[in-house]
Amino acid sequence: MIEETAWAKLNLALHVRGRRGDGYHELETLFAFVADGDRLTLAPAEADSFAITGPCAAALAGEGDNLVTRARDLFRERFAVNGAVAITLDKRVPVASGIGGGSADAAATLRALAAMHMIDGGDPRLIQCAEALGSDVPACVRSVIALGRGRGEALTPIAGMAGTPVLLVNPGVGVSTASVFARWDGVDRGAIGEGDLLDCARAGRNDLEVPARALQPVIGEVLTLLEEQADTLLVRMSGSGATCFAMFASVDARDAAARGVAEARPDWWRMASELL
Numbered sequence: 001m002i003e004e005t006a007w008a009k010l011n012l013a014l015h016v017r018g019r020r021g022d023g024y025h026e027l028e029t030l031f032a033f034v035a036d037g038d039r040l041t042l043a044p045a046e047a048d049s050f051a052i053t054g055p056c057a058a059a060l061a062g063e064g065d066n067l068v069t070r071a072r073d074l075f076r077e078r079f080a081v082n083g084a085v086a087i088t089l090d091k092r093v094p095v096a097s098g099i100g101g102g103s104a105d106a107a108a109t110l111r112a113l114a115a116m117h118m119i120d121g122g123d124p125r126l127i128q129c130a131e132a133l134g135s136d137v138p139a140c141v142r143s144v145i146a147l148g149r150g151r152g153e154a155l156t157p158i159a160g161m162a163g164t165p166v167l168l169v170n171p172g173v174g175v176s177t178a179s180v181f182a183r184w185d186g187v188d189r190g191a192i193g194e195g196d197l198l199d200c201a202r203a204g205r206n207d208l209e210v211p212a213r214a215l216q217p218v219i220g221e222v223l224t225l226l227e228e229q230a231d232t233l234l235v236r237m238s239g240s241g242a243t244c245f246a247m248f249a250s251v252d253a254r255d256a257a258a259r260g261v262a263e264a265r266p267d268w269w270r271m272a273s274e275l276l
């Protein structure tokens with residue numbers, strides 16, 4: 001049996017640089033990953049099966065299609081391997097929430113199947129599978145801090161900030177990534193700078209915040225609540241929202257903020273963790 005964590009993805013900065021002819025947008029983004037997320041379990045079996053459990057499972061219950069089974073099928077096709085597999089997805093992060101839940105699940109499935117078939121994690125066919133499954137999936141396969149370009153798949157790993165305490169907060173509303181991109185105003189506000197990661201992130205922005213807030217104004221309340229917490233290093237919305245995060249100078253500051261958020265908004269989803 002193989003267990004994999006689908007580490008949740010954060011965009012420390014997300015600059016939209018232009019619209020492309022293929023329906024995607026040209027991005028520059030600082031990807032980071034959280035040491036927690038959904039959990040995948042895979043085991044060889046007599047017949048294929050797929051079960052979803054966990055606190056956020058209900059949001060996916062009605063959907064026949066899942067990025068996990070798509071990743072499984074594509075992997076088998078590209079690597080020409082057989083063998084049934086029983087997969088369980090413990091869904092712990094909210095669906096359609098800007099932290100790459102589905103992308104991270106697909107990536108974890110690819111990593112687990114590669115391990116099961118003794119295929120190297122850097123095999124170009126694995127990266128091709130990832131690119132075919134979604135713009136964020138290649139970054140999620142590697143799950144290291146990286147600058148992403150293109151539609152997010154062209155990656156340059158960068159150093160810094162592993163272990164930084166982080167708090168993720170979601171107000172319980174799903175946001176469609178395609179709808180948020182469609183509302184971007186088309187203005188290129190410039191590149192991400194070079195140098196220290198935290199300085200670059202702080203000087204950067206999330207260009208999808210304005211369009212996401214237009215669809216879900218509650219995102220503004222999440223950002224305000226996080227900004228009110230003590231000792232934050234960076235407060236920002238991730239991806240196309242609605243999850244926002246704060247990075248902290250200490251574990252104590254993060255834990256105090258988690259208590260503060262729980263008290264103010266007991267109905268909002270929270271995850272206290274640290275950067276990978």
Ligand SMILES: C[C@@](CO)(OP(=O)(O)O)[C@H](O)COP(=O)(O)OP(=O)(O)OC[C@H]1O[C@@H](n2ccc(N)nc2=O)[C@H](O)[C@@H]1O
Binds near residue numbers: 098100178
């Ligand atoms: C915005 C980001 C930032 O990391 O994250 P999430 O909000 O999804 O977490 C990503 O670019 C999302 O990546 P991913 O979720 O893999 O998107 P895909 O399945 O490839 O595309 C979904 C839709 O988003 C839009 N899209 C996505 C990526 C991109 N560079 N330009 C786009 O315009 C397109 O409308 C596309 O049809």
Ligand SMILES: Nc1ncnc2c1ncn2[C@@H]1O[C@H](COP(=O)(O)OP(=O)(O)O)[C@@H](O)[C@H]1O
Binds near residue numbers: 067177
């Ligand atoms: N394993 C999965 N987890 C989450 N969403 C999934 C999964 N498989 C398919 N989806 C679909 O992908 C959509 C985007 O979900 P998700 O990847 O969580 O978005 P985001 O990257 O914005 O957090 C969902 O609305 C859902 O319909």
